[in-house]
Amino acid sequence: MATPDFIRTIRASAGRQLLWLPGVTAIVFDDEGNVLLGRRSDTGRWSVIGGIPDPGEQPAACAVREVHEETAVRCVAERVVLVQALEPVTYANGDICQFMDITFRCRAVGGEARVNDDESLDVGWFAVDALPDLDEFGLVRIKQALSDGPTWFEPMGFE
Template sequence: MSDMPISPYLHSLREVVGHRMLLLPGVTAVVFDDAGRLLLGRRADNGSWALIAGTMDPGEQPAETAVREVYEETAVHVVPERVTSVLTQPPNTYPNGDRTEFVDITFRCRAIGGEARVNDDESLAVGWFALDDLPPINDLNRRRLEYALTPGAAAWFSAPAVHHP
């Protein structure tokens, strides 16, 4: 998928299905430090600032994916506190023609250690940002942040349409 590295599992799927649409499980981490700052990474594939996210590996629990992805990309250790949203992202076509649609589970996470830095080749930069001084982020990331800032334990999800017989 694009210039971003993909897991051996996804690579093996792509060998079978080619560029056809894949529905994939993903997670996003909305990470706050003790000062209330937000952790963002500047993506290597498109240069935009974004929340830390990634695709689940087989056998992995979603919260484990959040912990793994944040550490792999930023060297920050986190504890997931709660699920804040569950949604299907809009379909995406990568420059190489791969098509995906992610079912994303977003977690609000608390940083518990590590120093934020670029820790792999998926990010150009990593940093902590005050909520009133964020770099530009896309609407989907902004929505995820809003859900994570909403008090309460209930996660946002799109309610199904009501069908009457």
Template structure:
């Protein structure tokens, strides 16, 4: 994911300090029950599509925009699959971020899957039983997309009495 300008501007003031940011990811599932994945240019891993909303942008709009920017596939967001806080990450340049991720199930409505920006080296549709190696997090999200269940979220921690 390339760094949005508004975050670059913030970094001028705060340096590498931890930033709490919204994040959006998408499980794009077609009518043949294949999932759209990208191979990241920075580390070579296959992953779901995601990104950071621009200021004022609705999360579903971000999911749709990111899918098209990265893969040239047009889609519609159909439902929220999961809302969760990701562990903090430290990037090679020292920047620290922690994301509140909203994950959407999306349905493709047009376009031909291809590498459409510098963030990935490959794009592909994968049958659910022929997925490349993926993180547990991506597999969990894909699993949620294949079931008709309520949105997943971590339950609140119990308060001490």
């Protein structure tokens, strides 16, 4: 994931300290039920599509934008399937970030899947029963997007 300019500006004064940031993930299905994945240029691994909203950008609009920027596929966000605070990540340069991920189930409506920026090495559609090696992050989100259940979140509250 490329670092947005607004985060570079914050880093100039905040240094490497923990930044709490929004993030979105898009689980995109085509009409045959295949899921869209990209093979990341930073890790070489297959992954679901995601990114960071620009200041003032709505999360669903970010999901749609990220899908198009990375894969050339046009999609619509249908529903929120998961909201989760992720564990902090320390990057190779020492920057620390923690993301609040909002995952959307999306439906492809146009475009041909292809590498559309420098964040991906490959892009493709996969049957959900024939996925490439994915990390738990992606698998959980795909499973939740396939369910008809309510939005998943970590339950909290008074008993």
